[in-house]
Amino acid sequence: MSGAARFWWRWLGATAFLLGVVMGVLALNGSTWHFWPLVLLVAFTTAVLALVNVGTVNESPDWTVDSVQALGPAGQDSRLGMYARAISGHLDARVADHTLRDRLADLADRRLRQRHGLALADPAALRLLGEEAFGVLTGPPRRLSRDEIQRCVRRIEEL
Known part of the structure; x- marks a missing residue:
C-alpha cells in the first residue's frame, strides 16, 4: 500500500x-x-x-539524481558501443533498417576524407571500397548477414 x-x-x-x-x-x-x-x-x-x-510535517523532497548507467564497460569508446548496438539491432530486426547502413556509410565517408581526400559519393571511392562494400553503403537498405557486415567493416578499416 x-x-x-x-x-x-x-x-x-x-x-x-x-x-x-x-x-x-x-x-x-x-x-x-x-x-x-x-x-x-x-x-x-x-x-x-x-x-x-x-x-x-517536514518531508523534504528527494533531490538525489540517479546517474545514467553506462551501456558498455568502463573505458569503452562510446562510438564503439553505438556501432555495436546498431549491428545488434540490425541483426535482431525483422525488417531492413537504414540505421546500420547510414552509420557505416558515415564511417567510410570520414575515413575516405581523412586518408584519401575523397567523399563516399566520389567515383574513386568505388575502386577503394570494392563493389560489395560500396553497394552496401550506397544502395538501398537491406538485411545484411554477419559475414557481409564483417567484410564491410574490414574494408573500411583497410582504407
Missing part, C-alpha cells in the same frame, strides 16, 4: 475513533445530539487536522 493510501486509511480510522469518543462523552452526559451533523463536524475537524499535519 502506498504512503498516501496508508495516510488516508489512518485518517479514516482516527475519524471513526474520534466520532466514537465524542458520541460516548455526549451519551454519558445525557446530551441530545443529531448523528449526521456530528459525523460531519468530526470529519471536518479531522480533515483540517490532517491537512495541517501534511502541511507542517
Whole structure:
C-alpha cells in the first residue's frame, strides 16, 4: 500500500475513533445530539487536522539524481558501443533498417576524407571500397548477414 493510501486509511480510522469518543462523552452526559451533523463536524475537524499535519510535517523532497548507467564497460569508446548496438539491432530486426547502413556509410565517408581526400559519393571511392562494400553503403537498405557486415567493416578499416 502506498504512503498516501496508508495516510488516508489512518485518517479514516482516527475519524471513526474520534466520532466514537465524542458520541460516548455526549451519551454519558445525557446530551441530545443529531448523528449526521456530528459525523460531519468530526470529519471536518479531522480533515483540517490532517491537512495541517501534511502541511507542517517536514518531508523534504528527494533531490538525489540517479546517474545514467553506462551501456558498455568502463573505458569503452562510446562510438564503439553505438556501432555495436546498431549491428545488434540490425541483426535482431525483422525488417531492413537504414540505421546500420547510414552509420557505416558515415564511417567510410570520414575515413575516405581523412586518408584519401575523397567523399563516399566520389567515383574513386568505388575502386577503394570494392563493389560489395560500396553497394552496401550506397544502395538501398537491406538485411545484411554477419559475414557481409564483417567484410564491410574490414574494408573500411583497410582504407
